[in-house]
Amino acid sequence: MRLLAENLSVRRGDDLLFSNVSFALTGGEALVVTGRNGSGKSTLLRTVAGLIRPESGNVTISGDGIESGRRAGEACHYLGHRNAMKQELTVRENLSFWQVWLGNFKGGAGMDLEEAAEAVGLSGITHLPFGYLSAGQQRRFAMAKLLVAHRPVWILDEPTAALDVAADRLFATLVTRHLERGGMVIAATHQPLGLSDTRTLEMKGFAYEEDFTA
Numbered sequence: 001m002r003l004l005a006e007n008l009s010v011r012r013g014d015d016l017l018f019s020n021v022s023f024a025l026t027g028g029e030a031l032v033v034t035g036r037n038g039s040g041k042s043t044l045l046r047t048v049a050g051l052i053r054p055e056s057g058n059v060t061i062s063g064d065g066i067e068s069g070r071r072a073g074e075a076c077h078y079l080g081h082r083n084a085m086k087q088e089l090t091v092r093e094n095l096s097f098w099q100v101w102l103g104n105f106k107g108g109a110g111m112d113l114e115e116a117a118e119a120v121g122l123s124g125i126t127h128l129p130f131g132y133l134s135a136g137q138q139r140r141f142a143m144a145k146l147l148v149a150h151r152p153v154w155i156l157d158e159p160t161a162a163l164d165v166a167a168d169r170l171f172a173t174l175v176t177r178h179l180e181r182g183g184m185v186i187a188a189t190h191q192p193l194g195l196s197d198t199r200t201l202e203m204k205g206f207a208y209e210e211d212f213t214a
């Protein structure tokens with residue numbers, strides 16, 4: 001499977017935040033997006049996930065049995081700064097919603113909900129309302145969302161914020177396993193994800209800001 005981003009340009013407000021950003025990823029590869037605060041990392045990630053429409057360019061996924069020109073967003077999990085869970089619903093209800101809503105992309109199947117809870121070290125509490133959980137537990141269940149539906153591309157925006165060291169390590173293991181199974185990862189993070197052999201893409205921010213820190 002291959003993800004191809006071609007000549008992406010994105011406007012924020014009146015100005016182009018970036019233009020002509022291109023990259024390709026194949027199964028097993030990870031791309032770490034770097035850059036200072038406000039340089040456009042989240043914007044790029046949201047664009048790849050199909051949540052922001054680019055001014056020009058496109059992101060497609062290709063592979064055996066995938067029709068040509070298929071938008072990559074449909075193959076992506078997006079874990080943003082927020083957990084995207086309803087506080088008043090139970091963990092099980094939240095995960096079940098995402099499992100049905102996202103569905104499985106070609107080539108795999110998601111885990112059962114309890115199995116995913118166990119994989120993030122939190123079995124036995126999926127009956128609790130999400131809002132009752134600690135910040136770290138909530139983030140762990142946000143990670144479990146990546147496991148309940150099969151999507152080959154994981155887009156991760158500061159995924160380990162609010163996590164303790166053990167959860168950091170657990171997440172690194174989940175990411176490594178995903179890559180070993182032929183998945184792809186695009187991550188913006190200031191903390192290492194325990195990945196070796198990653199490529200990096202540095203975002204520069206609005207062109208008019210280039211000398212801002214000089």
Ligand SMILES: Nc1ncnc2c1ncn2[C@@H]1O[C@H](COP(=O)(O)OP(=O)(O)OP(=O)(O)O)[C@@H](O)[C@H]1O
Pocket residue numbers: 012013017035036037038039040041042043044203
């Ligand atoms: N809807 C919007 N309208 C106008 N400007 C926006 C909008 N969304 C983001 N921006 C601007 O785009 C720039 C890039 O924001 P973005 O969130 O992508 O940066 P980032 O590199 O992820 O930052 P951080 O490291 O702080 O998370 C910022 O200057 C931000 O103010």
